[in-house]
Amino acid sequence: MPLSSPPARPTSRRVLVTGAASGLGLALARGLAERGDRVLATDIPLTRPDAVPDTVDYLSLDVRSDDDWAGTHGHVMDTWGGLDLLINNAGIATGGRIDVAAMDEWHRIVDVNLLGVVRGCRTFTPLFKEQENGHIVNVASLAGLVHAPGMASYNAVKAAVVAISETLDHELAPHGITVSVVCPAFFRTNLGASFAGNDGAMEAAGRRMLDRSRRSAEDVAAIVIKGIDARRDVILTDPEGRIAWRLKRFARPVYSRTMRRAGARLSRDAHSTATS
Template structure:
C-alpha cells in the first residue's frame, strides 16, 4: 500500500453538498484535487464548495450512476478516488420500525455504495489504479440495540469494503472504510419512520456531539492519504471498537444494559 500525501487526484464524492460530504469536498479542493460533488439537487446548491464540479446523482439510480461514469470518462478520462459518502439516518426497534423504512435505508446506505463500486470498478481496473472509500459508521462495527436497520446497512458497508479490498488489490485498487462515531451534522434531518423514541435519541446524540463534520473530515482525509483499510475517526470509536474485540464481556454488559433501558420505554 502506498502512503503519504499523493499528487492531485480526480475525486468523486457522493452526498457532497452537505455534512461530511461537503467537508470532504472542501478538504480535497483545498489540497489541489479535482473534485466532482454529486447530490440530489437538480441545480448546483450554494453549499457546494467553490472549485468543485457538481452533478445530480441519486445513489439509488443506476441511470444516474451510468451518466456520471460517462461524464468521468469524457471529461476527466478516468477517476482516482471514489468516496461513497451519501447516507440517511434511521433507528427503530424491530417490531416498531416499518419494513418500508428498512427498504429505504438499505437502498441508500448499502445499495448506494454497492452501485457506486459496481459502476466505477471497470474503469479503475482499466487504469489498474484507484482508491474506493466507503463511509460506514461506528454502527457498522458496534451494534447497539434499537438500531437494527442502520446497524445492518453499515455493517454491510464494512463487509463490502473488506471484501473489495482483497478482491481489487491485484488490480492496484485500494479500498478503505470510514467508521465515525456521532458528530454534529445535518444527518438527523433524514430521520423518518415510526419509532419516534429512537429517533429522538439519535437526534440528541448527533446534535450534542463534540466533534463536527470538519473535524471528522480532517481525520478521514489523513486516513485516505495513508490508504488505511479502516479509518476510525475519534477516541469513542477506537475505545468501542477495541473494547468489543479485546474486552468482550464488558461490551456484552454494556449492550445488555442499553437494551434493558430501551425495554422500559
C-alpha cells in the first residue's frame, strides 16, 4: 500500500496587520506567523510592545496619519519589495444613545474605524494592482450587519466598512485582488479599554458583553485565518452571528421585535442608573 504524501506546506505570505499590539490584531499576527507567514504588526506604540512575539516584525503606525501610512508603505517595499495580505484591523469601541453621545465621539470613531480602513486600502491598492495580486481583509463587526440600539456610531462605521469591502471586492476583482470583510460578534478582548464617551450606561453594557463572551481573541483569529485562506468574501466567526444575520434577512419582523425589546431594556437600564 503506497504511503500517503505529507500535507502541503502553506504558502508563506507577506502580511501587514494594523492594531496588532493587543486583542484580535495580536492574535492574528501570532496565528499567521505560526502558519508560516512573514508578518509586520503595526500599532500606535512607538516601541515594540512586550506581547508582540519576536517572530513578528513591528512598526509604529497610527491609522489616522497619512504620513504614517506612507512610511509603512516605504518600509514594506524596502523590506519585502511587495505585500500579499493587508489586514485593516485597528479600531476602537464606542457606544451611546443618539442624544447622549457627543459629536467628538463620532469624529473619533469615524477617523479610526472607518477612515483608518480607507487609508489602508488607498495606500496599498496601487501596489496590488501593479502586482496583479493581493488580498485586503477589513475587520468590521457583526454590528456592521445587525444594528442593535444604543450603538449608532459604532454600527454606522462598521456598516460602512462592510459596504466599502463589498464595493472594493467588485471593483478590484479585475485586477486579481480579493477583498474580505470580517464580522465577529462579541469576544473577550481589551477593546472595552478604548471606550471613552458620555453614555456610561452603554459603556457598562458593552463591557459586560465583552466579559461574558465564551470566545477569546485567539478563538476568533483561528476562524478568521481559515476564512482568509479560503478567500471568503464575508467571514462570520460564530453561530450567534450567523443566526442574527439570517434572522434579519429572512425573518425581518422577528428581528425588528427583538431589537425593539433590546431598546426598551436599554431605556429602562439607563433610567435606573440615572435615578439610583
